[in-house]
Amino acid sequence: MMESLKLLVPLAWRNLWRNPRRTFITLIVVSIGLWSILALASFMTAWIDSSRESTLRLLIAQGQIHAEGYLDDPNIDHLMQMPDAELEVALNDPAVSNWVTRLELPAVVQSEYKTLPVTMLGVDPDAERRISSIPAKVVEGRYLESMDDDAVIIGLNLADRLKTALGRRVILMVTGSDGWLEERSFDVVGIYDADSGFEDTYVFTGRNAMQKMAKLNGEISQIAFEVPEEEALPGVLETLATAAPELDVREWRKLSLLLGAMDASMGVTIYIWLGVMMVMVSIGIINTQLMAVFERIHEFGLLRALGLKPQHVLTLITLESMLLIGLGVLIGMLAAALTVVGLSDGIDLSAFSKALEAFQSSDVIYMTINPLDYVIFPLAVWGIGVLVALWPARRAAKISPVEAMRHAT
Amino acid sequence: MKPIVSCKGITKVFGKGELAVHALRGIDLDIMEGDFATLAGPSGSGKTTLLNMIGALDHPTDGEVVVDGEALGGMKKAELSDLRLHKIGFIFQAYNLVPVLSARENVEFVLRLLGVSPSKRRSRSDAALAEVGLQGMENRRPSALSGGQQQRVAIARALVARPRIVLADEPTANLDSGTTKELVDLMYRLNQEAGVTFLIGTHDPRVMEYSKRHIEMIDGQIESDTSS
Numbered sequence: 001m002m003e004s005l006k007l008l009v010p011l012a013w014r015n016l017w018r019n020p021r022r023t024f025i026t027l028i029v030v031s032i033g034l035w036s037i038l039a040l041a042s043f044m045t046a047w048i049d050s051s052r053e054s055t056l057r058l059l060i061a062q063g064q065i066h067a068e069g070y071l072d073d074p075n076i077d078h079l080m081q082m083p084d085a086e087l088e089v090a091l092n093d094p095a096v097s098n099w100v101t102r103l104e105l106p107a108v109v110q111s112e113y114k115t116l117p118v119t120m121l122g123v124d125p126d127a128e129r130r131i132s133s134i135p136a137k138v139v140e141g142r143y144l145e146s147m148d149d150d151a152v153i154i155g156l157n158l159a160d161r162l163k164t165a166l167g168r169r170v171i172l173m174v175t176g177s178d179g180w181l182e183e184r185s186f187d188v189v190g191i192y193d194a195d196s197g198f199e200d201t202y203v204f205t206g207r208n209a210m211q212k213m214a215k216l217n218g219e220i221s222q223i224a225f226e227v228p229e230e231e232a233l234p235g236v237l238e239t240l241a242t243a244a245p246e247l248d249v250r251e252w253r254k255l256s257l258l259l260g261a262m263d264a265s266m267g268v269t270i271y272i273w274l275g276v277m278m279v280m281v282s283i284g285i286i287n288t289q290l291m292a293v294f295e296r297i298h299e300f301g302l303l304r305a306l307g308l309k310p311q312h313v314l315t316l317i318t319l320e321s322m323l324l325i326g327l328g329v330l331i332g333m334l335a336a337a338l339t340v341v342g343l344s345d346g347i348d349l350s351a352f353s354k355a356l357e358a359f360q361s362s363d364v365i366y367m368t369i370n371p372l373d374y375v376i377f378p379l380a381v382w383g384i385g386v387l388v389a390l391w392p393a394r395r396a397a398k399i400s401p402v403e404a405m406r407h408a409t
Numbered sequence: 410m411k412p413i414v415s416c417k418g419i420t421k422v423f424g425k426g427e428l429a430v431h432a433l434r435g436i437d438l439d440i441m442e443g444d445f446a447t448l449a450g451p452s453g454s455g456k457t458t459l460l461n462m463i464g465a466l467d468h469p470t471d472g473e474v475v476v477d478g479e480a481l482g483g484m485k486k487a488e489l490s491d492l493r494l495h496k497i498g499f500i501f502q503a504y505n506l507v508p509v510l511s512a513r514e515n516v517e518f519v520l521r522l523l524g525v526s527p528s529k530r531r532s533r534s535d536a537a538l539a540e541v542g543l544q545g546m547e548n549r550r551p552s553a554l555s556g557g558q559q560q561r562v563a564i565a566r567a568l569v570a571r572p573r574i575v576l577a578d579e580p581t582a583n584l585d586s587g588t589t590k591e592l593v594d595l596m597y598r599l600n601q602e603a604g605v606t607f608l609i610g611t612h613d614p615r616v617m618e619y620s621k622r623h624i625e626m627i628d629g630q631i632e633s634d635t636s637s
């Protein structure tokens with residue numbers, strides 16, 4: 001076998017360059033196909049990571065704890081107490097990097113010009129600064145100073161729709177614990193800039209101030225928490241669920257369905273593209289290998305006449321495919337890696353920021369090389385390519401020498 | 410003298426029914442060790458078909474071919490490949506070298522298949538090339554050789570493995586008179602001096618002049634078989 005390979009490998013390599021034009025075309029097809037798969041995988045991963053990071057940092061964090069039934073009917077009837085000692089121990093474990101308590105209730109906001117439905121959030125400003133990006137997104141005025149801060153910050157778009165501004169007052173109405181509608185006026189002390197949907201929805205105030213307004217005795221509606229590593233999340237969810245079995249502990253995928261779907265579909269999208277590219281690459285390979293084989297049928301007949309066995313012909317053509325596709329795969333990998341390195345300053349998507357606003361991703365996407373992608377996808381392209389090329393190889397190996405030698409040179 | 414090739418009742422029919430073509434119609438033929446035989450006849454007489462049967466490149470429809478004591482009927486493809494490799498040398502019409510290999514590599518190719526060591530390969534192939542007058546041209550690719558030189562490489566390749574018989578099918582087709590004479594001289598000398606057995610399919614009178622045994626075929630049958 002080794003002796004056969006010593007004979008056939010150099011022959012296969014030289015045969016590749018008999019028709020340089022065709023070889024280059026195949027190399028281009030394979031390398032562009034793989035490059036597009038790897039570049040797409042890098043871009044999609046970076047984009048979805050950015051989108052997930054931004055969305056989770058906005059409010060969701062990596063998981064939340066609610067009272068049972070709150071997520072189905074988020075009103076004052078489904079609140080919970082502050083975490084008990086056991087839950088607090090679990091939340092203060094190093095596996096949880098940050099956590100925060102919030103009171104979130106449906107509300108109505110009213111300005112001199114308009115009344116709009118919103119979600120009112122009573123927050124702990126110091127804790128929020130560690131877990132949420134909202135404090136950093138305040139573009140006018142200031143963020144909340146304490147849990148007793150009875151001012152509000154609102155989104156740019158909501159301010160625009162209410163025709164209000166920094167320093168003006170708005171009235172907020174929520175249902176109190178006694179079932180009566182509670183209302184009071186708040187100073188607008190800050191305006192934040194997120195995506196327009198988020199800006200329209202959320203109004204922030206101090207948690208204690210909001211509890212007082214809703215006549216609550218320290219009840220909250222959610223605990224949001226984050227973990228240092230995504231891989232640690234399942235274990236943390238289990239620990240928290242054990243510590244608070246009566247509460248509803250959920251990860252971000254079940255809190256933001258869009259984000260969860262994007263995350264789940266990323267792999268599918270890349271594999272669909274891999275499939276599309278493989279069909280195109282396979283057609284290219286079959287086409288060129290069939291041409292390469294049928295042009296040389298006479299020569300295969302000659303080699304068979306000289307004593308080359310059918311399996312040697314099969315090996316020779318398969319080696320040619322392995323070398324050709326392997327070379328294309330290497331070029332594709334190199335091109336993809338160079339693309340990622342070349343775009344290390346980031347891809348500026350600010351021109352599409354309005355269209356992509358719902359995805360919450362950054363305006364600049366930083367692609368990275370995932371080593372596993374550079375193993376799986378090249379192997380898949382190489383393996384499938386060689387498999388596809390077996391068909392012309394088998395046909396050439398099967399043909400009898402005398403039949404092959406009848407073909408014109 | 411014992412026969413190297415023995416054909417008994419060889420028939421070959423291509424196609425079926427009304428379209429059937431009877432290329433060989435009951436050939437009985439022995440080729441003896443040391444023969445320098447020409448197989449002549451007009452186009453379509455069955456020369457190439459018979460050479461293909463003897464060369465284990467094709468199966469007869471009926472009858473039996475025995476090469477160096479081995480009956481070819483029932484042999485598997487790989488066994489036939491081995492038989493060709495070890496016992497038969499082929500010289501075809503022009504353009505039958507591997508274009509990506511040099512003259513030396515074309516000759517060495519057969520030795521590599523036989524598993525000959527690199528040093529012996531080199532010495533034997535260079536000796537074979539020198540024997541056919543191509544010393545100094547070992548590294549040239551076929552495209553850098555004339556038609557006559559290419560056929561010399563083919564002869565060196567056919568002989569380098571020391572086959573029991575060399576089958577040549579129209580080896581001088583496409584060659585000019587001078588080159589033809591040189592080639593036939595060469596084959597004849599190899600037959601006379603080294604005792605190599607040749608069976609040459611040809612309708613070239615310049616080749617037939619040299620033959621010690623002349624087999625004439627017409628319509629798939631042996632019309633005459635004369636020795637001089």
